[in-house]
Amino acid sequence: MLKDITLGQYFPGNTVVHRLDPRTKLLMTLLYIVTLFLCKWFVSYGVMLVFLITAVALSRIRPKALLKGLKPLIIIIIFTAVINLFYTEGRVLVEFWIFKITAEGLQNAFFLVLRIMMLVTGTFLLTYTTSPIALTDGLESLLSPLKKIHFPVHELAMMMSIALRFIPTLIEETDKIMSAQKARGADFETGNIFRRAKALIPILVPLFVSAFRRADELATAMECRCYHGGEGRTKLKQLRYHRRDALCLLLGAVLLAGIIVLRHFML
Amino acid sequence: MAAVIEVRDLCHTYSVGTPFEHDAIKHIGFTVEKGEFLGVIGHTGSGKSTLIQHLNGLLKPTSGDVLLSGESIWKDKQTTRRARFRVGLVFQYPEYQLFEDTVFQDIAFGPKNMGLSETEIKQRVFRAAEFAGVKPASLEKSPFDLSGGQKRRVAIAGVIAMEPEIVIFDEPTAGLDPAARKSLLENISAYQKATGATVMMVSHSMDDVALMADRLLVLNEGQIEMLGTPAEIFREAERLQQIGLTVPQVTSLFLRLKELGLPVDPATYTVDAALAQLLRLKGGAAGC
Numbered sequence: 001m002l003k004d005i006t007l008g009q010y011f012p013g014n015t016v017v018h019r020l021d022p023r024t025k026l027l028m029t030l031l032y033i034v035t036l037f038l039c040k041w042f043v044s045y046g047v048m049l050v051f052l053i054t055a056v057a058l059s060r061i062r063p064k065a066l067l068k069g070l071k072p073l074i075i076i077i078i079f080t081a082v083i084n085l086f087y088t089e090g091r092v093l094v095e096f097w098i099f100k101i102t103a104e105g106l107q108n109a110f111f112l113v114l115r116i117m118m119l120v121t122g123t124f125l126l127t128y129t130t131s132p133i134a135l136t137d138g139l140e141s142l143l144s145p146l147k148k149i150h151f152p153v154h155e156l157a158m159m160m161s162i163a164l165r166f167i168p169t170l171i172e173e174t175d176k177i178m179s180a181q182k183a184r185g186a187d188f189e190t191g192n193i194f195r196r197a198k199a200l201i202p203i204l205v206p207l208f209v210s211a212f213r214r215a216d217e218l219a220t221a222m223e224c225r226c227y228h229g230g231e232g233r234t235k236l237k238q239l240r241y242h243r244r245d246a247l248c249l250l251l252g253a254v255l256l257a258g259i260i261v262l263r264h265f266m267l
Numbered sequence: 268m269a270a271v272i273e274v275r276d277l278c279h280t281y282s283v284g285t286p287f288e289h290d291a292i293k294h295i296g297f298t299v300e301k302g303e304f305l306g307v308i309g310h311t312g313s314g315k316s317t318l319i320q321h322l323n324g325l326l327k328p329t330s331g332d333v334l335l336s337g338e339s340i341w342k343d344k345q346t347t348r349r350a351r352f353r354v355g356l357v358f359q360y361p362e363y364q365l366f367e368d369t370v371f372q373d374i375a376f377g378p379k380n381m382g383l384s385e386t387e388i389k390q391r392v393f394r395a396a397e398f399a400g401v402k403p404a405s406l407e408k409s410p411f412d413l414s415g416g417q418k419r420r421v422a423i424a425g426v427i428a429m430e431p432e433i434v435i436f437d438e439p440t441a442g443l444d445p446a447a448r449k450s451l452l453e454n455i456s457a458y459q460k461a462t463g464a465t466v467m468m469v470s471h472s473m474d475d476v477a478l479m480a481d482r483l484l485v486l487n488e489g490q491i492e493m494l495g496t497p498a499e500i501f502r503e504a505e506r507l508q509q510i511g512l513t514v515p516q517v518t519s520l521f522l523r524l525k526e527l528g529l530p531v532d533p534a535t536y537t538v539d540a541a542l543a544q545l546l547r548l549k550g551g552a553a554g555c
Contacts (some may be wrong), residue, residue, distance in 0.1 A: 179325050180364040183356040184425060185348075185380030202376065205366035210409065 010131050016244065017059035017129045022138030024245040029126045035259045036115055036122070044262045045114055051255060052118055052125075059129050068231040069124040070117060077116055084109040132164035141239055154230025162218070170211065177206050268467060270298035271433060271465050272322060272354075277331035279317050288310070290487040291317040294331070299433070306480030306497075307469045314425065314489040315469045316359075319435050321413040322467075323354035326461055335433075346531040352381055355431030359438045361422030370401065370421050371412050377429040395428035396421075398458045400450065416447040420454075433465040434458075452479065477501070477515045477536040483513070502534040517541045 014017075014244050017025075032051075039045050055061060070077075090104030127135070140157035147153050178188070181202045277295045282288050293455075299305050309315045320326040321333055324340045326349045329407050331529045340350040358364070367373035374395055378388045396406060399420045405413060410421050419439075426434065436455065440448040452475060459466050470476045476483060476497075481537040483500045485493040487510040493500050500507070504522055513519070514536075521535045521544075529548060535541050 151373040162486050174359065177364055180321065180358045180361065182325055183323060183351060204364045206364050210363055
């Protein structure tokens with residue numbers, strides 16, 4: 001059950017998408033999201049879809065793995081679709097009892113669902129092809145101008161990489177604690193919602209205790225190795241832009257400009 | 268004697284249908300007699316933990332079956348749930364599963380889940396605490412205020428309190444100092460003698476299992492490599508070393524003596540037997 005969580009999962013590979021600088025990928029994702037929100041009509045979505053499918057194909061990530069990432073969002077997607085379907089004013093297509101479905105509602109619902117799905121798939125492509133370390137390095141580098149106004153960029157990046165690093169550890173720990181409590185007859189599967197919530201206490205308490213213990217140990221270990229924040233810290237792997245990064249960003253800019261033009265013609 | 272546990276052709280595959288798919292245990296079959304002490308040894312990743320989690324139904328076999336007193340634990344839901352109480356499983360580092368406000372409540376968690384009466388629970392908690400060597404004064408303390416060794420004893424008491432017919436310990440002495448280790452093993456021995464329970468113990472320490480176990484089960488890469496009495500197992504020291512295991516310290520000493528040409532039994536594994544042989548040697552030498 002817990003093993004199905006794909007958050008922050010990384011599929012190692014050696015494709016163009018994998019080799020792109022993490023900063024490029026972050027910027028591209030941002031551009032992609034902005035562009036997606038500017039889409040108006042089939043033509044724009046079509047262009048974006050072609051871009052997404054090409055990127056996925058280049059990354060050699062199995063589409064199945066990407067679709068699996070959508071699974072936890074099914075409820076949100078359905079909810080959004082239903083709300084839009086019934087609550088958009090416009091030309092009424094079908095009417096029954098207090099509900100009415102409008103043509104505009106149908107169209108809104110369709111585009112919103114498409115947008116959410118493309119949004120999630122696009123961002124999953126980022127985490128699937130970029131190792132968490134590269135991702136935080138990229139983020140730190142991109143945000144470094146903010147250091148001028150004393151924003152703790154390095155600390156934030158460090159926190160992020162530690163958090164990502166410990167997700168699998170904590171999942172494993174949860175599994176272990178669950179087995180141990182089940183061995184003492186704990187029952188997580190039956191009973192109403194209150195009983196089930198109460199049944200989580202024997203898992204959550206030891207999990208928190210061990211998370212604090214781990215945090216404490218990690219802090220000590222970092223101090224022992226003379227960690228003292230980002231000041232004067234050098235990196236083993238320096239990030240460097242290549243030609244493919246420039247090309248990729250250019251493509252992103254063209255895409256954004258193109259969609260803005262299409263938007264102007266309401267396409 | 269009747270077999271209390273029977274494992275039939277057990278296989279377990281993890282992550283079926285993903286690139287991470289692998290067989291943890293393959294076609295394992297053995298029986299455990301009532302009242303027996305079975306030691307389970309094997310290299311890291313040999314399938315020990317996977318195997319013991321099948322015995323109380325925490326893991327469902329990919330194929331094969333587990334029988335308790337001749338009845339499959341997967342017959343129906345109730346039988347599976349009952350198996351949890353009949354087979355007590357003490358995990359590695361069990362102190363990390365403590366969660367209640369007081370030690371008493373934590374030990375009572377298992378019995379409470381069994382649906383016992385208040386008085387029965389109370390009796391069981393006191394009995395289990397005594398067996399596991401939990402100080403009576405600790406019972407009203409928070410489990411998080413105890414020392415590491417005491418925490419582990421509380422966790423063990425939490426399993427014993429369900430009064431299972433079979434208790435399985437996974438590396439019960441890992442990370443304890445020698446004194447705490449010795450005293451905990453003595454507690455386990457005494458518990459078995461007093462209750463007649465069947466005990467299985469997974470361990471890395473050959474010295475621990477050699478002294479306590481009636482029989483040893485040696486696992487290697489998910490399969491049974493050897494199954495027999497300690498004397499039988501330690502006679503094949505070379506085979507053990509090949510799969511990355513050692514023999515008890517006494518045995519390795521006697522292997523060396525044998526190599527040096529002395530007439531000793533290399534399968535010696537207790538200090539008493541070793542002493543008897545050494546004295547005989549000395550006596551023999553003096554006679555010359």
